[in-house]
Amino acid sequence: MSHTPNTSTPAPAGNVQSTSQAAVKPSLAGVRVRQRKGQAKATAKFEPETFRDALLLHLSLIPSPPTVDSAVAKLVQAGATLELLKYSEQLFELLFVGGLLQPGGSYLDDKRSPIYVLQDAAEGWDPVRGMVETLKLVMQRYKYLQKPLEENFLPDILGYLSKWDDVSKDKLAQAVALLVLDVQVSSRCLASLTKDHVVKDNVGLFFFTSFAKAYLSKQSVEHLGATLRRSGLRDIALLFPIQIRDKKHIEDHFKQAGLPQVVEWYGKMALAETKDETISSIERMLGDEETNEQIIEQLNAQQAEKPVPASDLTDWIWQGLVRTVDFSAKAEQAEQFLVQLITTRAPIIEAFVKGAKAEVGLINAVQVYCYADTRMLKAFPQIIKVLYNTDCISDQAIIYWHQKGAKPQGKQHFLKVTEALVKFLEEQDSDEE
Known part of the structure; x- marks a missing residue:
């Protein structure tokens, strides 16, 4: 077999690499590479x-x-x-x-x-x-439109309210109320009404009043209240310019607007807020071991700023007191602690329990408390005696409560355990006469 010599010369390694790098991918003439749709949108002009x-x-x-x-x-x-x-x-x-x-x-x-x-x-x-x-x-x-409507557009447009006349503001308020009620759009846009330039010249207040009228034509004031809590509008008083941001101006405005239900609702809300603040404040001051005089002084200052009926305040003082009872202790120890606490802190109650209504209300507060916590059932007559001996409640208040003023919670039990005390007080009254 004849051997034919290989006359071709092998290419240097470097030339092979450069050839592969220079290789061009095949392409079809006249075909344009298209941009992805999302990329086209992202780079499109606004x-x-x-x-x-x-x-x-x-x-x-x-x-x-x-x-x-x-x-x-x-x-x-x-x-x-x-x-x-x-x-x-x-x-x-x-x-x-x-x-x-x-x-x-x-x-x-x-x-x-x-x-x-x-x-x-x-x-x-x-x-x-x-x-x-x-x-x-x-x-x-197009469900994706709701989020930009409630998170961007409505909060922004309410910031421009001062640009529109009253007729336009009224229409916009009606539209927002219907959107919240019928379309389930979030009410968070109402927080924009408390911005300083919107509060100025009662612009935000005008809008809210129109909003409330439209809303209440279809729903209750309690339903409106729930919507306001979700909106971030913490207090409708913030809609009023600071110089007229008080209870009287709020009540006068909504009464004149024909919205007495808003006045009643706001009164309840304000009272509930004051109640929570008062109870927490009493609990804190007792925990800090402040004196009776210091606590009385602070409560007097609160009454001057936010006056409430004596019957309500007395009930709140009682609730603040009993919050400090240690319920981890045995029933007898907790009972003794409560009686001792009332004896020591009675001057605070006595300073504010003014009038027969407040006194009977205090007895009922004790009754409901002892009924709710059965460990304190036995302590009820002793607590009433302490309150009587410290001039927090009168004999007439106890007798009236026993005859026709008691709450229904455990009524028969509490009337029975106080029979001896009531009989003693009635006999004492007869002797004095």
Whole structure:
């Protein structure tokens, strides 16, 4: 077999590497590499006016007078081609105030939507109710719109209230109330009403009053109260300018506005808040071993600032006292501690238990407390004796309580264990006569 010599010369290793590096990937002529959709959106220009013009083209096809169905149909159609989420702020500006806004709340130009909340009513079309119903149906279709509405747009637009006249503020307030009630939009936007420039000149107060009227036309004041607690609006007093931020001005305003239920509700809320503060304050002062005189002085200062009925204050003092009882001890020890505590701290009670109503209320507070904690059942007559001997309650108060003033909780038991005391007091009264 003949051998043919290999005459080819092997290429240097370096040349192989450079050839592979220089290799070009094959491509088809005339084919363009497309950007991913998400990347295209991220790098796209932000053009609110272009979006506005495109949306107005859709809305211009709504017949006159508009209907909820026709408005929803055009907005859903627009959502198929326009980026509603990216331009949600501009979308809501058009649907609420009719045009694009500049920073500060002024209109950008004179282009207006054919349908929006603040427009004048037309025959067969209520812009407030119509737009709320439209928004409800559109957001059922595009659920991602609710979050920017309640977290961004509504809090911001309420910061611009001073830009609108009273008629516009009233319409906006009605719309927000209906959105909260019917569309389950968060009420957190109401916290914007306490900003200084909104509180100024009663702007926020005017809005809230209109909001409350619209809300209470469909729901109870208790339901409104629950909504306000969730809103972050801690106290409606914050809606009033600081120079008139007091109970009298609050009551006068809502009575004149025809909202007496708000006055009653606010009174209860304010009383409950004062109650919690008072009970906690008494518990803290007792824990710090402050003297009776120091505690009385502080309670007098509180009464001067936030006066409450003597019967309420007496009940709160009692609740503050019993909070310091050590219930980890045996029943007999806890009972002895309570009796000793009342004996030592009786001057605090005596300083504020003014009038027969407060005295009977104090006995009932003791009754309810002993009924709720059965370990203190036996202590009831002894506690009443201590309160009588320290001039916290009178014989007439005890007799009245025994005859017709006792609470229903364990009534027969407490009447029975105090029979001897009541008989003694009645005989004493007869001897004096």
